[in-house]
Amino acid sequence: MPVNKIGSFNLSTLDKTVSFILDTNILYFVHSGYYSNTNSKNIAYSNLLQQIISNGNALFVTSLNLQEFIFGIENKEYELHLNATGKNRKGFTKKDFRKDVTLRAGVHSKVKTALTEIKAAYELCNIDVTTKSIENFVDDYLKYFYDPMDYLVVDATNKKDIIYITDDTDFQSDSRVEVLTM
Amino acid sequence: MILARNYIETGFSADDAGKLDVIIKPLFDKREQIVIDFEGIKIFTTLFFNTALAKYVMEIGPDEYEELFELKNLSEVGEVTYQHSLDNAKNYYVMTEEQRKKQDEILADPE
Numbered sequence: 001m002p003v004n005k006i007g008s009f010n011l012s013t014l015d016k017t018v019s020f021i022l023d024t025n026i027l028y029f030v031h032s033g034y035y036s037n038t039n040s041k042n043i044a045y046s047n048l049l050q051q052i053i054s055n056g057n058a059l060f061v062t063s064l065n066l067q068e069f070i071f072g073i074e075n076k077e078y079e080l081h082l083n084a085t086g087k088n089r090k091g092f093t094k095k096d097f098r099k100d101v102t103l104r105a106g107v108h109s110k111v112k113t114a115l116t117e118i119k120a121a122y123e124l125c126n127i128d129v130t131t132k133s134i135e136n137f138v139d140d141y142l143k144y145f146y147d148p149m150d151y152l153v154v155d156a157t158n159k160k161d162i163i164y165i166t167d168d169t170d171f172q173s174d175s176r177v178e179v180l181t182m
Numbered sequence: 183m184i185l186a187r188n189y190i191e192t193g194f195s196a197d198d199a200g201k202l203d204v205i206i207k208p209l210f211d212k213r214e215q216i217v218i219d220f221e222g223i224k225i226f227t228t229l230f231f232n233t234a235l236a237k238y239v240m241e242i243g244p245d246e247y248e249e250l251f252e253l254k255n256l257s258e259v260g261e262v263t264y265q266h267s268l269d270n271a272k273n274y275y276v277m278t279e280e281q282r283k284k285q286d287e288i289l290a291d292p293e
Contacts, residue, residue: 024292025291025292028292029292030227030229031227031228031229032289033227033228033229033263033266033267035232035236035270035271035274036285036286036289036290039290046195046197046227046229046230047196049194049195050197050198053192054191054192072292076288076289080288080289083281083285084281109266113228113262113266114228116258116262117225117226117227117228117259117262117263120224120225120226120259121225121227
């Protein structure tokens with residue numbers, strides 16, 4: 001299966017039956033919402049997704065990617081808090097961060113907003129994690145470079161007319177999947 | 183008044199922000215009152231507001247920005263994401279250059 005680059009990918013000739021699944025890194029670039037100086041990946045991936053929405057192809061976000069995205073935002077908020085206060089990880093652990101009511105409210109507000117915009121733009125789909133799918137991951141461990149999360153998403157969703165939008169090169173180790181990336 | 187739907191279908195991407203900014207910037211340069219009506223637009227992201235409007239918070243500060251800009255008829259998603267963008271921009275505005283640089287480094291990639 002091909003690895004498509006955004007710059008040469010032609011949406012106008014794409015069949016409407018083709019659907020896309022967003023990797024967690026794409027959710028981060030487009031929906032984390034942090035103000036920062038220009039980031040080329042924020043720009044490129046947001047423009048791509050907007051074009052796909054306008055083109056009428058379905059875009060899916062899985063429950064596994066959503067939980068990884070929320071976990072990632074919580075980690076970023078923790079890192080930003082350490083940076084802003086000069087605390088270190090030993091002196092103020094992630095568990096300490098989670099127990100602080102004010103900081104927890106800040107994370108809640110941020111992930112709630114991100115979830116609101118994600119739900120407005122995409123179709124959400126549930127993935128069941130089964131002991132069998134974990135066994136499959138272990139059995140295939142030497143075949144691909146996936147982490148468990150990405151493996152489980154591909155294992156549950158890969159079929160004809162599905163394209164994964166990702167910034168992760170690990171997907172390129174799997175010849176079964178079609179990838180769209182920068 | 184700027185009727186956003188004359189220029190964009192969604193308030194989603196950097197491209198959407200750029201299309202709107204073609205209209206906003208000349209008014210901003212003359213410091214004219216800027217009223218944007220988002221009637222009919224349903225999909226928004228914080229990224230869109232960061233790119234289209236928060237840069238003006240950085241340029242003139244939150245107080246002057248709020249005097250100059252008025253947004254109307256935002257959907258529920260639009261209201262939430264706009265407020266999120268404004269809050270982030272205000273926090274960023276008060277940071278030192280060094281703090282901004284460090285934050286940019288922390289946030290540059292998802293890992």
